[in-house]
Amino acid sequence: MWRDARLIAAKDLKIELRTKVTANQILPFAFVVLIVFAFALDTSPGTLQKVAPGLFWLAVLFSSILSVERTVAIELDDNAGDGLLVYGVDHGGIFLGKVVAVFVQLFLLEVLLLLGVVVLYGSKVGGWPLMLASTFFATLGLSAAGVTYSQLASASRAKQTLVPLLFVPVASPVLLAGTKAWQDALSGTSSIGDPWLRLLIVFAVVYLALGAIFFGSILEG
Amino acid sequence: MWRDARLIAAKDLKIELRTKVTANQILPFAFVVLIVFAFALDTSPGTLQKVAPGLFWLAVLFSSILSVERTVAIELDDNAGDGLLVYGVDHGGIFLGKVVAVFVQLFLLEVLLLLGVVVLYGSKVGGWPLMLASTFFATLGLSAAGVTYSQLASASRAKQTLVPLLFVPVASPVLLAGTKAWQDALSGTSSIGDPWLRLLIVFAVVYLALGAIFFGSILEG
C-alpha cells in the first residue's frame, strides 16, 4: 500500500510539474478570488481585515475544488483509472497517493496565498504554531475529503459540476474551523490546544479513515 | 447566422434538458455557495443582509463559470466542435447560439437563487424594473464574455483551471455593477436610468460585439 501510494503520488506530481496546472492557473485563480471578494465586500476599510481569515479559507476551498477535479481528471483521460484496477494497484494506495499529491500542491498554494492576504487585505500574521498546525490539518482534511468526493462524482457524465455540489457542504466545517482557528491565532488568545484545531484534526483523521475504507468500494462500484 | 444560432441553442438546451446539469448540479452549487458565505461571514445579524446583493452576484459568477465550462465541454467530447467546422456552421451563429443557451440557463438559475437569498438572508426585494433590467443585462454580459473566454481557453489541456483565471477578472465589473444596481434597486433611490445599469448594458453590448467579431478566429486559430 505505501509503495503504491508513493507510486501514485510521484506520478501525479510529475504530471503537475509537467503541465504546471496548479502553479500557472489554480494559484492565480486563488488570487483573483481574493481580489473579487474584496470587490463584492468592500463596505468599510475595517471589514476586509476582519473577515480576512474567512476569505482566505474560502479562496482555499475554491482552489481545492479545482485541484481535486484535476486529480480525478488525470485518471479519466483515456480511462487510466480502469488501468489502475487492472494492474491491481492497492485501493488504499491510490487514495493515499492522490491525497498526498493534492496536499502538497494545496499547501504550497496556501503559503503564497497567505502572502497575498497580508499584502492585499493588510492583515497581520501571528500565532505561528497554531496557524501552521491548523493549516496543516485543514489542508489534509480538505485533500482527503476532496479526493473521496471527486472520485464519487467521477462516474457521472457531468462531474465538473457535481464535485462542487458534493464537496463544498462537506468541506464547510473545515472552512469554519480553519477561519476560527486563524482568528484565534491572530488574536493571540489561543495555543496549540485550540478547540478549533482539535476539530480540524478530527476532521482530517475521519476523512482519511473514511477514504481509506470506502475508496476501494467507490472505485469498484 | 440566425438559423445556425437557433440550431446550436436548441441543441445545447436539449442536452441540458436531458442531462439536467444546470438544474441538478449548478443550481444546488449556487445555493451551497450562498450558505457557505453565510458561514464564513456570519459576524453580526445585519451584515448578511447588507452584503446580500454582493453575495448573490458572487454566487452567480461562480455558477456562470461552471455553466460556460459545461457549454464548451459539450463540444470537446468526441471533438464535436471540429464537426461544427466541417459542417460549415456559421461562426457567429455558434457564438450566438451558445450565448443564448447559457443565458437562458443562468437566468432561470438567478430567479431561483433570488428566492434563496430572500429566504436565507431575509433580504427584502423591491425596485423591480431596475432589478429586472440589471439582471437581464448582467446575465447577457456574463454569458457573452464567458462563452468567449472559455473558448479561448479550450485548446489548453488544462482548460478547467484556465477558464476561471481568465474569466473572473473580466467578469468582475459585472459583479460590481450588478451588486451596486441591486443595492440601488433595493434602496429604492434609483430608476431605470441608474448609472450601474448603463455600465451593465455597455458591458453586454461590448462583449456581444467582441464575441461576434473574434469567435471565428478563436475557432479557426
Next chain:
Amino acid sequence: MESNGYRWTRKLVGSLSLILVAATVVLGLWITPPDVVQGQLVRLIYVHPPVAWVAYLAYGVTSIASVLYLWKRTRNIKWDLLAASSAEVGVVFTGLTLVTGSIWGKPAWGVWWTWDARLTTTALLFVLYLGYLALRSVPADSHQRAVRSAIAGLIAFIDVPIVHQSVVWWRTLHQSATVLNPSLSPKIHGEMAMTLLLGFISFTFVYAWMLMHRYEIASMQQQVLDAELEQMIQERQREPELEFQRVHVKDGNDQINQPSKV
C-alpha cells in the same frame, strides 16, 4: 539574427535611459523641494505616475501589435513576439505601480492598500495581463497561441481607459489627474513639473530598452525554433529511409527488403 543597427540602437537607448534616470534621481532627490503637506514623500511623484504611464504605453503597444497580427495582411509572428514582450514589460511596470503606490499609500493614507476604484482597477489590470501571460504559457501551436493571446490582450486593454478614468467616474481616495488631465495643463509648476516630465521621459526610455531587450531574446528564441523546425522537417522527411534501414539491418537479408517505390 537582428541587425547590428538594431543592437546599436538598443545600446544607445540603454545608455540614454541610464543617464536620464540618473538625472531624474538627482533632480528628484536633491534639487526639487519637499512638499508643504507631504514633505519628502512627494518625491515618489517622480516615479509613481511615470511607471503607471509606461504600463499603459506597454499595453498599448501590445494591443497594436495584436491587431497587426490578427489582421491577415500584416500577419507576422514578429507582431506576436512584440505583443508578448511588451505585455511582459507592462506587467513589470504595473507591478511597480502597485508597489510604489503601496509604499506611498502607507504614509499618505495610513494603509498599504484600500479598495479604491483606481487601485482596484489597477489590480485588475495586473491580473488581466497575468491571465494573458498564463494563456501564452500553455503549450500550443504558435499560430493558435498568437491568435488567442492577441484576442485576450486586446480585450484586456479595455481596462486601461477605465483605470485612467476611474478617478473621474467614481469618487476616489486616489489623486485625480494632475498631469495628464483633460486640459493638458499640469497643476504643478516649475522644477517639479520639469522633473516629473523628465521622469516620464526617462521611464519611457527604460521601457524602450527593456522592450528591445526582451524582443531580441524572443526573436532569437523564435529563430532557434524556426531553425529547429527546418531541421525537424528534414529529419521527418528522412523517416521512411531510417525505417527501412531498421527493418533491413535487423533482418540481415538483402534479398527481400527492397524499399517500396520512392
Next chain:
Amino acid sequence: MQSLVSFKNVIVVSGNFPVLTGLDFEAGPGEIVLVTGRNGAGKTSFLRAVAGLLRITRGSARVLGVDIVANPGDARHRVGLLGHESFLYEDLTARENVNFVLKATRSDPSGADSAMASVGLAGRLADLRVVKMSAGQRKKVALAALLARNPELWLLDEPHASLDSWTREVLDSTVNAKVAAGATVLLVSHEAQHGSLVPTRVVEVGGGKIVGDSLLSEAIVAEETVKPKQESGHVA
C-alpha cells in the same frame, strides 16, 4: 483531368511539429485512393488538412476548386470526414445526432431514416444515446450521418475499424455507388483487404509526404516485398 484535390509541396506544422513535410498529391473525380503508410506517417494529418481542419503552413492546396490556404472554411461543407473521432454529441440519440448534422449542413432532412436503417440503426438503437453505444455502433451513427449528407469528397480514416463484416459490406457498396456517381474517396487503411471497395490507386505516406504512388496492381507487389520478418524472439 480536372483536379479535385491538389496539394503542392504542403507543409503543415501542428503543435510545433511538422506533421506534413512537403506533400504533393493530386486526385480527380471518381477515384478511390488508398492511403497507406506506417503509424505516425501523417495519414490522419493529411486527411485533416484536406478537410480544412489543419492550417496549412506552407505550400499551396486546392480542394474542390477552393484555395484552402486562403479560405480554409469554404470547401468544408462539401467534404465528409470519418475519422478516429466521430464528432458526435454523446448525450443525444443516434437519430438526433444525424438530424443535427443534416440541419447544420443544410442537407435534405428526409434522408436520415433510410441512412440509419441502411447501417442497421433501427428500432431501439435509433433512440439510444450515443454514450451508451458500443464502439461499432458509434461508428455506425457517424457513418449514417455521412451517408445522409452525401458529400462530394469522402475522407475515410480507417473506416472499417470496429465495424462488423455486415456493416463493412454496406459501407463498401454504398461508397462504390457514390463513386460511380462521381464522388472521390481518400481511404486510409492498414488492412490487407478492403472488401468490395477496390482502390483505383495506392499512395504511400512516409515522414509526412508521399513516398509512393502507384496503380493497385503494382502496389500489391511492392507491399509484399517490404513486409518484415517476424520478430518473435525479441520480447518473449
Next chain:
Amino acid sequence: MQSLVSFKNVIVVSGNFPVLTGLDFEAGPGEIVLVTGRNGAGKTSFLRAVAGLLRITRGSARVLGVDIVANPGDARHRVGLLGHESFLYEDLTARENVNFVLKATRSDPSGADSAMASVGLAGRLADLRVVKMSAGQRKKVALAALLARNPELWLLDEPHASLDSWTREVLDSTVNAKVAAGATVLLVSHEAQHGSLVPTRVVEVGGGKIVGDSLLSEAIVAEETVKPKQESGHVA
C-alpha cells in the same frame, strides 16, 4: 483440461441494460479464441467482465482459478486487456507510461526498453508525450506495456485496429510465442484475416451470449453462409 476462464450463465447488467444475458464460456491454457459477433453483440462487455471491470450480476465466473464474482480484484493483475481505450496518461511520455505500468504491476522493470523497441517505439517516440501521438502510436504504447507485463491471460479487443502491418506482425508473432509458452488469448476481431495469429477456436457472441462455438475450419464455412446480401441500392 484445467479451465482458465469459466463463465456459467453469466448475466451482466451495466447502466440498467443487460449487456451479457446468460453467457457460457470455457477456455483452457494455450488457446487462442477468436470472439466474433455483430456490433453491439456484447464482445467488449464480455472481455471487460473477464478482466473484472464489469460486476457480474448473476451466474458464476472463474478466471485463472479465482472466483471473480466474489473477488473481482484478485485475478486482475494476471490479466492483460488491450481495448478500445488504452489506459494511458496523456501527459506522460511513452517510456514513463510503460515504466509506470511495470511498477504498478510489480513486474520486472528491465523489460520496458526491449518491449518498446520491439514495437518500434525508439528514439524520439520513446520520449514523446502520449497526447501528441497518432492513433497507432498510442496503441503501440499500450501494447508495449502489455508485452512487458507479460500477463497469463490476454484479452485483445480489436488489437489490430489502427496498427500498421509491420506492428501487426510483431503483435501476432509475440502473442504466438506467448501462447506457445502457455498463455491464453481471447481475441475480438472483425477482420477476415488475422495475420499469423491463428485462432484455435471461434466463438460467436450475439445478444449478450455465446451463439456459436466451433473450431476454425467449421467457422469459416458458417460465416460464409450468413453473410448478408449487399444493400447498396438503399441509400444511394
